[in-house]
Amino acid sequence: MEKATINLVTRSHATQLLLIISTLFASTWSFNALEVTAQALLVGFKATPSHSVSSFHPLLSDSTGNFSLGFLRVNQTQLSLTVIHNPTLQPLWQASPTTTLFSWSEKTLLFFNGSLVLSDQHAGLFWSTATTNGDKVVLLNSSNLQILNTADPPGVVWQSFDFPTDTLVENQDFRSDMTLVSSNGVYSMRLGDDYMALYAKFQGNEEQIYWKHKALEAKAAVVEGNGPISARVNAAGYIGMYQNGSTTPVDVQPFNSFQRPINRFLLVRLEQDGNLKGYYWDGTNWDLDYQAISDMCQLPSPCGPYGLCRGSGCSCLDNTTQLLGWGQCYAGQPGDLCSGGGDDKPKIGNNFWVLRRKGVDLPYKELMDYKMATSLENCEGYCEGNCSCWGAVYNNASGFCYLVDYPIQTLLSVGDEGKMGYFKVGKSAEKKKNVGLAVGVGVGVGSVVILGLLGSVGLVGCKIWRTRGERRRGVKRVLEEDEGVSPGPYKNLGSPSFSSIEMSPR
């Protein structure tokens, strides 16, 4: 709205207003933002990113001015076609988020010819909605970007709500054929027959399930064969699961603000630390309102590979190594225990060394594979000669032997010395010389580090989705005494402003 006003006043007034506005928006707005942003794009539309824009070049706005589609600058020189929340530049949807980014240069062209197409012919990059009969692009006040056919038959030919990235805004349907992927590409969320679940890709394309929420079916039951379930953030303050378009939820996961009559806009986002978090817009900030995993040590890798998490913070599994920062217990890549033997035979035992530690347990172990073992040696034996196995955790009271088939991530520190861990460390993973101090996981700083490091781990192409979660998991752990390593809610570990650290670009 401010943008429209500017064009009605004289230049000198505009300059004053500009100052005010740029202060208000913490200089996230550029001069270009002050042009009236279009309310619709028609066939023939073309745009390239402007040199002078430092953060966001808007192209299309919704009727409230809350949301815009435009070019968002990433890592200074790259570009992502993004729908953002205007006041905070918070991305809500991105075209091709986890593949190669386009460059912020005049070589990158966005045009609308029935398809919305982003292309850089020099670099051979191309993204398209692959629609043929669209004649108008609009951004709805829900932040949904739509391509419409206004002629015959009129209708929506494409919408961004069908291709979520890491965020779902309120009333956006999340269906069983969709995947939410964290912006670092490591974590994803999908729906199952009667549950929603989070998965991590710690190595290659194999996935480990680490969180599963089954529908409680309080108001309606999931009926087998009655169609797939979907999920939706409801404006009343909860994530609802629904079967086959029914309006009666089969499950309700309440936000903190559930049923409080406050006017707000809600979203959930799959974060770079693997947590699913809900926020509401209070007019100034995004306030944390929900988190799937409230205990920081239950996150998939809060202290990084070979880390050890306890309520007060992080250390390393190897007690002769001190943690210098996220992922700093061992330098280098975890390597691949199955390669290096030449021919078709993996070389066993030569490319790793073994680390043992008592008083450790796996997070989310109820979702992991296990075998029964009669002794620690027996348990280790299942893992030792198998190059797909990175480690085992044995509980001598129950005989459960959990096998870890991805590079070791963060384990939990427990008081029970009867829980014993056996871990392979790839020889390519060099031991860190300790110089520094052990660091606690200050969530604020910690999460920034996590963002940086996970970002650089990056991801390889993703074609194969082997759903290991479906294998033999979620089996009862009746024998397992769960003494609940509960170091308190995640929130307590951080500063009160930690949600704004994660959500705002400042």
Ligand SMILES: *[C@@H]1O[C@H](CO)[C@@H](O)[C@H](O)[C@H]1NC(C)=O
């Ligand atoms: C729009 O442009 C793209 C890229 O040049 C092309 O592949 C596509 O066929 C065009 N669509 C129409 C409807 O002309």
Ligand SMILES: *[C@@H]1O[C@H](CO)[C@@H](O)[C@H](O)[C@H]1NC(C)=O
């Ligand atoms: C958003 O658009 C819908 C449909 O056009 C309308 O009913 C609703 O009042 C609008 N909401 C706001 C906040 O403008």
Ligand SMILES: *[C@@H]1O[C@H](CO)[C@@H](O)[C@H](O)[C@H]1NC(C)=O
């Ligand atoms: C949208 O704009 C209205 C009016 O300026 C404001 O009250 C509301 O908080 C905005 N919503 C969001 C999500 O920014």
Ligand SMILES: *[C@@H]1O[C@H](CO)[C@@H](O)[C@H](O)[C@H]1NC(C)=O
């Ligand atoms: C490290 O752990 C081993 C075995 O768990 C123990 O014997 C040793 O005393 C520990 N060393 C330190 C420095 O805590």
Ligand SMILES: *[C@@H]1O[C@H](CO)[C@@H](O)[C@H](O)[C@H]1NC(C)=O
């Ligand atoms: C090796 O370990 C993997 C992962 O734990 C398991 O799936 C596989 O069955 C094991 N192979 C043998 C021969 O035990």
Ligand SMILES: *[C@@H]1O[C@H](CO)[C@@H](O)[C@H](O)[C@H]1NC(C)=O
């Ligand atoms: C399990 O291990 C602990 C610590 O090593 C030991 O004190 C305890 O006796 C063992 N329990 C059984 C049942 O073997």
